[in-house]
Amino acid sequence: MSLQCTIYSCKVGFLSHGRILSVVNCSSRCSTVSKVPPPADVQSLAFQWLKDKLTNVQLLYDELTGLKEVREAQNRVIDAEKNFILAQEVRRRYQGELTSLQKKLKDIYNELDKTPRGEDRYVQLITMEHSLIKEEKRILEIFQEKERNERDFFSTLSSAVKMGHEKERAQAERTKYWSIIGSVFGTLLGMVASSIINNMRMKELRNLINKAVNQNSGVPVDYSDVLNENENQLKTLVSSIQQLNQSFKENTKRSEPVHMKNEEESSYVITSGVIISFILSAALVLVFR
Secondary structure, rough: EEEEEEEEEEEEEEEEOOEEEEEEEEEEEEEOOOOOOOHHHHHHHHHHHHHHHHHHHHHHHHHHHHHHHHHHHHHHHHHHHHHHHHHHHHHHHHHHHHHHHHHHHHHHHHHHOOOOOOOEEEEEEEHHHHHHHHHHHHHHHHHHHHHHEEEEEHHHHHHHHHHHHHHHHHHHHHHHHHHHHHHHHHHHHHHHHHHHHHHHHHHHHHHHHHHHHHHHHHHHHHHHHHHHHHHHHHHHHHHHHHHHHHHHHHHHOOHHHHHHHHHHHHHHHHHHHHHHHHHHHHHHHHHHH
């Protein structure tokens, strides 16, 4: 974010000769401007952040498994091999120069054997021999030094290769141990997860059983209510029948036709009560079955 200010009005005082005397009462307006990065920059930043996180994870994995040490050992082997190859090339070059000088000296020796000592050619050959011997001595010293360097680099290469093999074996052992630890941890995690799932399932099963038991325990209460209601209705019906019988006994003294009629009504009521009682009893038996 950035702050932008704009001066939009000022009162300026002047001298008599047109020079500015002072500037007073200036008003300004400031606004905050937020710089929003374009979508491309946001994507690049997100990609860079993800790349850094993956790199850190990879480095942590390399340190835990020993791959970092193996890579360092491999790099040392590569560097030692490069140095050895370079020293070998330098040694071969000086060896070639030394071989060439020795060949020239051999030719000069042959010429000296063929040249009489009294000739000027003999003196020239002796001078050439002397210079070549000096050059041979110098090249031989350099060659011996380069040969020692080559042996040293070869020893360094051998040590680096040996160290690399040891690092690889150590890395393999560490990876094996980490694999065993991971397997044990995964097994324990699976056992814990399976036990949690089994406990959850058993809890659900117990809840279902308790719910079913509660529902079944509530059914007899409902049946008892129905039974009580039926008993009340039956008592009401019996009382009604008794009232009808009582009224029938009272009306028997009035007249025979009326008595016969009431007797038929009473028989009908009694028969109806018996039928209703039988129906209620059958219904109760079916309900409790």
